[in-house]
Amino acid sequence: MTLLTDLDDVGRDPRRGGWSRHLGDDAESTLREWFTEQAGRRGLQVETDANLNLWAWWGDPEGPDAVATGSHLDSVPGGGAYDGPLGVASALAAVDALRSRGVVPGRPLAVVVFAEEEGGRFGVPCLGSRLLTGSLDPDRARGLRDPDGVTLAEALTSRGLRPEHLGPEPRRIARLGRFVELHVEQGRNLAPRGEPLAVGSTIVAHGRWRLSFTGRADHAGTTRRADRRDPMVPAAATVLAARATMEAHGDDARATVGRLHPVPGGTNVVASRVDLWLDARGPLPQALVDDVTAAARSAADAEGCTVEVRAESVSDEVTLDPGLADTLATITGAGRLATAAGHDAGVLAAHVPAGMLHVRNPSGVSHAPDEHAEDADVAAGVRALADVLEELCR
Structure with a gap:
């Protein structure tokens, strides 16, 4: 919760309410700097891939069969505090939990922040993961325009970045063995069930x-x-x-x-x-x-x-990896949940065994300032994610 509190003043939107954090703006850049600093405090090795996704490594970044976890830090216009940042903060907290247990991962572990998941500025959701996996043509991506008519290529160039490098990274994908994304529930399904957590099953088309x-x-x-x-x-x-x-x-x-x-x-x-x-x-x-x-x-x-x-x-509809879902359910004791919200895990699922953990949202409100998760449920999510990572990294 301290990690989430660190982000509270970044990207506050006085006109819409909530938070507006989009690729290439000052708020999103501040969040990227925050993540890099937090990862460095934990001794993680940080790199930015060709598609602006951030990777913080515990272990050899070039090692095979790596386990990755994380989410995104950008938001919809006037969005809530939990959609995206909860998954990133929980991943960092899970690293802390593993260290406190004396766990040394037996394979590389990465905390990843995907770029422009919401598509709030350039219109295409999961931009970073789509480019990474090759499901979005880089030439099309470079030509995407924001509401002011600025292309993605122009926005990146103005910040000293290299838009010509955008595109698929098959070697990076090939090194990944599992990906698990923790996310706040979007909708109200867990509260009536009295369950703080759920394992993702499918993502609706x-x-x-x-x-x-x-x-x-x-x-x-x-x-x-x-x-x-x-x-x-x-x-x-x-x-x-x-x-x-x-x-x-x-x-x-x-x-x-x-x-x-x-x-x-x-x-x-x-x-x-x-x-x-x-x-x-x-x-x-x-x-x-x-x-x-x-x-x-x-x-x-x-x-x-x-x-x-x-x-x-x-x-299209995505079925998250059934074997990994079974593993997550066994470790956490949580039930299954289908979602109609898109996620980077859904993009990666065509290339890497991918799974999700959902943390209860008592009101069901999402993509809005009233989005919420109780501290106790967040803590349960961190513990569950740490348990999952410990098992997957054996």
């Missing part, structure tokens, strides 16, 4: 789609209804279509519009373009998207506008 509506800019006061081609109208219809489609597809479906950007954005201006982002999750997310985009196209045609739909990231 999910993705982000960008819909760009194009019309004609005009004067809000002098343009008659018959003369308008207002892209805000089909954009608004799409927001309502997302809710209706989610309800039509059943309890396991999720369709959300959480971001909408009108251009030029003046109060007394009919917009020329509106960009809208759709987050879809569930057993068949593409079916959700197809229904929403059909409604979007119909509304755009009625207003005399056009709409372009582009997938920004798509992840």
Whole structure:
């Protein structure tokens, strides 16, 4: 908890509430410096890979069959204090616990901080782990733009980093034997069960789609209804279509519009373009998207506008390694939990046996300032993670 308290003032967002920490901004850079310093205090050898992920090694970084644990330090805009940082702080605390037990790992152990997991600045989630594993094309990544139009390549260059080095690192992946990510629960499943912890089982299929509506800019006061081609109208219809489609597809479906950007954005201006982002999750997310985009196209045609739909990231359902999940359950005594939230563990799972531990969130609120975990549950999570790492590092 002391480690988490260290981060409390970093990236506070006075406008949104909560915390905003994004790749390349001052808050995220401060957090990276904090992690490097904390790892150094513990005698861990820190390196930054080609994709801006931080690795703190206990043992030989070049050794085979390494065990890795960790999470991320960035946030969504106005996010909570636990999503990401809890996993990193718990990993450092687990190293302390192992040392206090006199444990010397029999294989290399790494604490890792993945870059831009939330995609809060450049739009693609799990950016660092996707680049590391080769599931995101580095040329596409370099061209990603933030809301101010700054490309990832430009952002990295301005901080003295080398965007030309982005890309897959198969040798690093090949050295990993196991990856375990501890994360605060996102949703409210453990509280009704009276359980402080759970072992991850699956990650639901999910993705982000960008819909760009194009019309004609005009004067809000002098343009008659018959003369308008207002892209805000089909954009608004799409927001309502997302809710209706989610309800039509059943309890396991999720369709959300959480971001909408009108251009030029003046109060007394009919917009020329509106960009809208759709987050879809569930057993068949593409079916959700197809229904929403059909409604979007119909509304755009009625207003005399056009709409372009582009997938920004798509992840199929992931089953976390069953053997590792069994090991985690045996060591911790915890039950299983499926999640609809994406994680770096889900990206790594296609290449490395990956598992997750979830720490109870009593309110279920996440991606918001009210996100929470009780101190006792956090402590239980650290003890469980230490037990797991001790066993995996034998």
